[in-house]
Amino acid sequence: MAALPAAGRHQEGSHRRGPAQDRRDVRDERTRRQRASAGDRPAARPQSRRGHTSTPDLRVIEQGSPRNHGAASDFAGKRVAYQGEPGAYSDEAVSAVFPGAEAVGFPTFRLTFDALSMGAVDSAVLPVENSSAGVVQEVSDLLWELPGLRVVREHVQPVRHCLLGWPGPVDRALSHPQALAQCDRYLHSRQIRSVAFHDTAGAARAVAEQRQPGTAAIASKAAAARYGLYVLAESIQDDSENRTRFVVVEKGDPARPRQATSGHREADSKWKGSIAFVTAHRPGSLAHALDCFAQRSVNLTRLDSRPILGRPFEYRFYLDFSINGEASAREAAEAALSALEEASAEIKLFGTYPAF
Template structure:
């Protein structure tokens, strides 16, 4: 049986190009995030998010793009889980305005649609529009992959939800745009590398991401301790969310894996390496938590980049 490569470059990159791995095919929102964050980079499409992270860990890629939260869904725990299982660091953040388009073969009208395909998250984000259409919903691995499938198979009774750029790449028409349930729809991506922050000027405001886990079920006690550690030292938190999944959260400590029922995802202003008050706050949290992992320090970027 032929082996399947987790990441499939479409062409050989220039030897000096920065290689950025992402989940999906050209036209995916993660690819757009990669090109926005790293202009002129060579993008490396991967079948899965774990494949993109492994590409960085193995040295096949220099960076990987991970969507970690959206205004409609909150934090994507599964993607933070990859940061806890693999030896990579956050190097940058980027937030994109996501405008979903309904794409179909040339000549197709909405009245003739019987089904709509896309990534499960995109289908959920556009639920009201799909209800009005009265169509079946078919989940696929990524948004742009749905567009490519329609184009390859020349499906005239189906549409895909994806970016306008995906339609341009695969020759589909935009038959509706802005079909997401909430007009203001943004997704935050983290750019990860083997070594962490890259290209950050000395004057750029810093931001740090970390994950905190505690033993037992009393999350409120740990929450108060985290808040106190940072507030008493004047460190501003930009994100604090308690998240958990049905199977718990698995983290790597050295060569061992450990599971926790839930973890706290914490973002805060400042740098552990450069600012003593930040370093002391993290040290205090480490003294009472069962597990603390600083995911990376990077330049804070509050800009919302528009895909179109």
């Protein structure tokens, strides 16, 4: 059996350092600026979700071992923020997008954004939607709220959830609420109670450190390797095609559709634009806004809404559109964006960027 890591310590490679000091630096800066926000509060303790309790005896598939982070560095010296702990899916996304970069984890999305805004990191890799559980709304809200940031690319990553723990019966599973939602059928069928945790990898670490009988975590195989846990079950997500879409966020001005060719071959490039907007509060205003794209044959790939605080029953809309990279498509998307800017009461372009 692989040895457990000491409590509170991560098994890190040479190019990954623990995020504790970075979190302290960001919090100190936030205190000096006297910026009160929800991100200053410590993560809430795990809260139980409704479910049935039972004790199914799960067969061990394998036990993890520490993974090697010593691969050649393509982005040496680059610091990239993510929300979570080492071994989280966002940590894996950082490795996929920026191999060899220094990945720096933060406990909340707001602290992750603050680290980027303050220049403590060069980029941030953030989840925006999951193919089965839907939109990660807090990330979209922070993109709207915070100035001076832009989306520069996207990354789509398959998500294969595993049940991690110790051999024997399991009656409750800790994980991030999104991960629990993505495994709802599996948990319900085995009468395993869901317990919300701030992060998938953090849940795995807690299970490794606490060794509570009957308690498991839902996280990745990488988390099992990092924290020395057994993989009790693999691919337990409800959707076998489960995927999460991440965006890379950096400081700077967002690119417009007409700029969707820089550094890429036009004909072979797929691009995407992301916008948030508020319409005038009158009948037909949303239909008029969407018609800006329909009239120019610009395809929409996402549309969702969010209530506006302090303005009951008024909504902010989040929209993604696609561009195939050809000159005519860029011109059509640019014209659609300009028309929407004229039609909207408020609008913010997050960026135009290479798509998956």
